[in-house]
Amino acid sequence: MNYLNLIRWKNLLMIVLIQLLIKYALLEPFGVQTSLTSLGITLLIIATVCIAAAGNIINDIYDVETDFINKPDKLIIGTSISEKTAYNLFIVFNVVGVGVGFYLSHLVGRSAFFSLFVIVSVLLYVYASYLKQTLLIGNMVVSMLVGLTLIIVGVFELLPSITSLNQPTQLTFFKIIFDYAVFAFAINLLREIAKDIEDINGDYKAGMNTLPIAIGIERASKVLFTLSIIFLLAIVYYVINSLYKNQIAVLYFLVSIIGPLLYASIKIFSATTKKDFHHISNVFKLVMLFGMLSLLLYKYILL
Numbered sequence: 001m002n003y004l005n006l007i008r009w010k011n012l013l014m015i016v017l018i019q020l021l022i023k024y025a026l027l028e029p030f031g032v033q034t035s036l037t038s039l040g041i042t043l044l045i046i047a048t049v050c051i052a053a054a055g056n057i058i059n060d061i062y063d064v065e066t067d068f069i070n071k072p073d074k075l076i077i078g079t080s081i082s083e084k085t086a087y088n089l090f091i092v093f094n095v096v097g098v099g100v101g102f103y104l105s106h107l108v109g110r111s112a113f114f115s116l117f118v119i120v121s122v123l124l125y126v127y128a129s130y131l132k133q134t135l136l137i138g139n140m141v142v143s144m145l146v147g148l149t150l151i152i153v154g155v156f157e158l159l160p161s162i163t164s165l166n167q168p169t170q171l172t173f174f175k176i177i178f179d180y181a182v183f184a185f186a187i188n189l190l191r192e193i194a195k196d197i198e199d200i201n202g203d204y205k206a207g208m209n210t211l212p213i214a215i216g217i218e219r220a221s222k223v224l225f226t227l228s229i230i231f232l233l234a235i236v237y238y239v240i241n242s243l244y245k246n247q248i249a250v251l252y253f254l255v256s257i258i259g260p261l262l263y264a265s266i267k268i269f270s271a272t273t274k275k276d277f278h279h280i281s282n283v284f285k286l287v288m289l290f291g292m293l294s295l296l297l298y299k300y301i302l303l
Contacts, residue, residue, distance in 0.1 A: 002080040007053035021295040035160040050097030055124030069202035133208040139192040147181035191284040198277035256290035
């Protein structure tokens, strides 16, 4: 179980779910011309999950000092798993992920796509070793990488199959995937800031320069509250302009996304303790899940 916790298996399952939903809930029901067979999407999932697992491992390796303070009961590196073993696992997962990505890129006839896996692998290492300590840049980078786990499905499924005849359809569905990637980026950015506020003590002692360390918990909370309200209003605008004709979709967004976001915003306004911000972070994680599950509604929205 320690090895599963090390690679953040719940987060990896989220990636698997999202990528499967994009293919089988968004693209397949509408007969969109795609490039990946069942084997192809499986290989894409393996490559993505392996590289993400490697990123989680290297992040834990560099976070030993902060985790010792922030969450000593959940410390894995140096207790149940040695740093050497963890680093070897990091290398193995990266090699497998990049290797499968290389094979898949050639399988769809787009060898240049291989560079995506290399870039993500490098960025995850740079994030863990350096960017995480910088003001907001680390938060932005890791959130963009979360969004990329969605976009990469569109890249491999839609782009190689574009012709002059199907281009409008392909681009329409790619835009839908991109919109969901923006949603994933935004909600993950909110969660990253909430986690930084929660972990301020360990981060400060480790010499990091996160937002709450730079401007203080109170001001960082106000920034988080403002961003959450902006994001909430953006979702409301999307529902009013795009989903207002579909009662099922509107009800789903109200109950599963807008409601929890409003609740989280209210909690941020009054949050003061580490426990409060941990709870807010978990709410954002649930919103992410429910947001991705809304892909199941598209066959009712677009038909």
